[in-house]
Amino acid sequence: RQNPVKDVRNIPKETGGDFHKEHHGGSATSESLNVYSKSKVFSSDGIPTSKVIKHEPLISPGKKKRKTGQRFKSLRLVKRGDETEKPCQLTFGSYCLWSVEHKEEMKDLMVKKLKDQLFVARAYYPSIAKLQSQEKLSRELKQNIQDHERMLSEAVVDADLPLHVEEKIQRMEATITRAKSFHVDCSNVDKKLRQILDLTEDEAHFHRRQSAFLYHLGVQTMPKSLHCLSMRLTVEYFKSPSLDVEHTHSERLIDPALQHYVIFSKNILASSVAINSTVMSAKESGTLVFHILTDNQNYFSMKLWFSRIFYKKALINVQNIEDYFLENSYKLGIHPHLSFSEEFRISVQSVDQPSTVHMRTEYISVFSHAYFLLPDIFKKLKRIIVLDDDVVVQRDLSPLWNLDLKGKVSGAVEFCRVQLGHLKSYLGEKKYDENMCVWMSGLSIADLDKWREINLTGTYWQLLPEHMDLQNGTQTSWRTAALPTSILAFQDLIFLLNDTWVLSGLGTNYGVDEDAIRNTAVLHYNGNMKPWLELGIPKYKMYWRNFLTQQNQFMDECNVNP
Structure with missing residues (x-):
């Protein structure tokens, strides 16, 4: 194992790189990005192929950089064969991390x-x-x-x-x-x-x-039990009398004085845990309003679930984001691929050690295309907090509602083990600070008034055609374009939150520091090994299970026991 890196000033100069799509089950499919000298594309069996692309090293190596918000005990690099071969993660992704932890004693x-x-x-x-x-x-x-x-x-x-x-x-x-x-x-x-x-x-x-x-x-497929749960809830929705709790509280849904949280999700259990943990950690639940944006397939099951499960005094509003696309197709001109979170695997190569053996692999999550529709979906709201559905909240988040963003549009935690200079081959010709760190989703604050004032969504639509063919875009091209468009659109518009607000890596890293877990407000299970999957990292699952709904009829019928 490598020693943990506490400050990016200790990181040697490194080249730019490539990305891969990382996938996980039961929620939005994620993407991954490889930051070195090979551009990777996944084949049908999930194993990438590659072609060589040359990259330049980062400039200004002596410039002081920000401290990373990640607190890891260790980073794992698994090698295949001798020192001349590629690191395992470069070829097989997070499987290598999982396989090391689950290595069985040889019986032959x-x-x-x-x-x-x-x-x-x-x-x-x-x-x-x-x-x-x-x-x-x-x-x-x-x-x-x-x-x-x-x-x-x-x-x-x-x-x-x-x-x-x-x-x-x-x-x-x-x-x-x-x-x-x-x-x-x-x-x-x-x-x-x-x-x-x-x-x-x-x-x-x-x-x-x-x-x-x-x-x-x-990790890419939804567990059978969760699929069963979704189907049972959908059937029950159409069998049950109409129960529209949201209609009776319509004024609260648009009241800017309340605390509005937005969660993009296709996963009932994941979104339920994110909401329950936020409510249970809050000092006052009556001011909390949660807006769940989901797709057609999961809309009815989520409607029924959140009409029957109550979270103290918090109000839950489930919306079908595909209805928004249909109603606003004349304005959009195209139908963006519906994705709720984007995750990338990034392999960074050192200039001082050009061999692919000396590469480190990082996992990041960024804003999806749907994120840029928020000001239009919530026209009467001024500020929202966006949560990924793979988070667990351990502390009251109310201080974030009065936080001064210093004129920035969004607040998020940065991740300095990956910098914009590492991604230069994917960011095009736009000017940017190569030493700037990327930021993570998981938890982010959005000042919608400032967003509308500078027309950030318009900037996004201008950047998008530079990174994909809008008229002939495939699911893969839409998802791949999320990285450069998100980073460039929010360039210099992110207020950096203290890294004690969010701790990422609980879906990829087996060596996350236990003290950091206890002292962090939000745990982010970014990566493939989600806590609701059998392949999730066992020692982190208990934090997620603490907020899982218990003794539910539909869960029992479908044998849901993550």
Whole structure:
């Protein structure tokens, strides 16, 4: 493990880089970004392919940089093979972090040793058999080969091997040692040993690719129990009499004097935990209004859930954002791809150590395209706080409502392990401070009055065509364009929150500091390993489960137990 980096002034000069899409299950699909010298695109099995792109190092290395808001005990870098090969995360993403933590004890160590001995013995046997004075050695070698073949034909793991296997291994080892003492035809031995090397490497890489594919499948797809819950709630919605709690509190929904939180989500449990944790941590719940923006598929299930589950005195408003697109298509001109959060995997390469082995991988989350519609959706509100659905709130957030943003449009926590200079190949020709840190979503404050005053959404629409073909945009191109458009649109418009407000990395990093977790207002489970997934990081799940709804009929029927 590498030592934690507390200050970016200690980070060496690094090149720009590329990005990958990171995916997670049960919520918005995320994206990932690789910051080094290869541009990656995911193939259908979730494993990226690449093409080489040249990048320049960051300038002004001596300039003082801000301290990073992340507090990690360690960073993991998993390597495949020797030092000349790429870091595991560059190829397989967060699967590498998961696989290290879930590495099982080998159950076939002796079996593998038998196979290795058998291959070496077979490599030497043809040459030894040609030596006329070594018939005895030849017979012994042949007998040992047959014994090994017999044992391996009946054994898959060490428990299947006979009791006398140790004796067989020692006998074979002694015979191979004697065979090596003779001057034999090296070409045959060399050919055989190269063959075993190639076969072993191919087999290892195949199993890693297969495991990575299954991992990505697990984090990209919604668990069966959550799908069941959504379907059951949808059916129940249409069977139940109309219950529109929001209509009876319509004035509260647009009252700028109240505290309005916005959550983009397609995940009932995730949004429920985000709301419940915020309410339970608040000093006063009667002033809280939550606006959940979801899609057509999840709208009815969420409507029913939040009409039957109450969170003290807080008001919950569920909106179908696709209705907004339909009603305003004449203004938008296009129908943006509906995504609620964007996450990128970034691999950063040091200029001083150009080998891809010496790369570090970071995971960031940025504002999605839907974020830029907020001033128009909430026309009568002046300030809102936007929460990602993969957060847990541990402290009262009311001080943020009176926070002076110093004329900025938004407030967010920065992440200085990735800087804009690392992303220069993706930000186009626009001018920007290369030493500026990126910022994270999770929790962000939006001053909607200031937003409308400077027409930030208009700036976004001007930037978007520079990074994608609007008329022929695919889901991938829309999601990829979220990174540069979001960063450039908000350039110099972000007020930096104290890093004690948000702690990110609980969906990727196994070494997040426990003291930091206890002392942070908002825990952000950004990354693939979400707390509602079986593949989530176990030791962080309890913070999320503390606010999970208990003893619910629909959850019990669908066996929902994340």
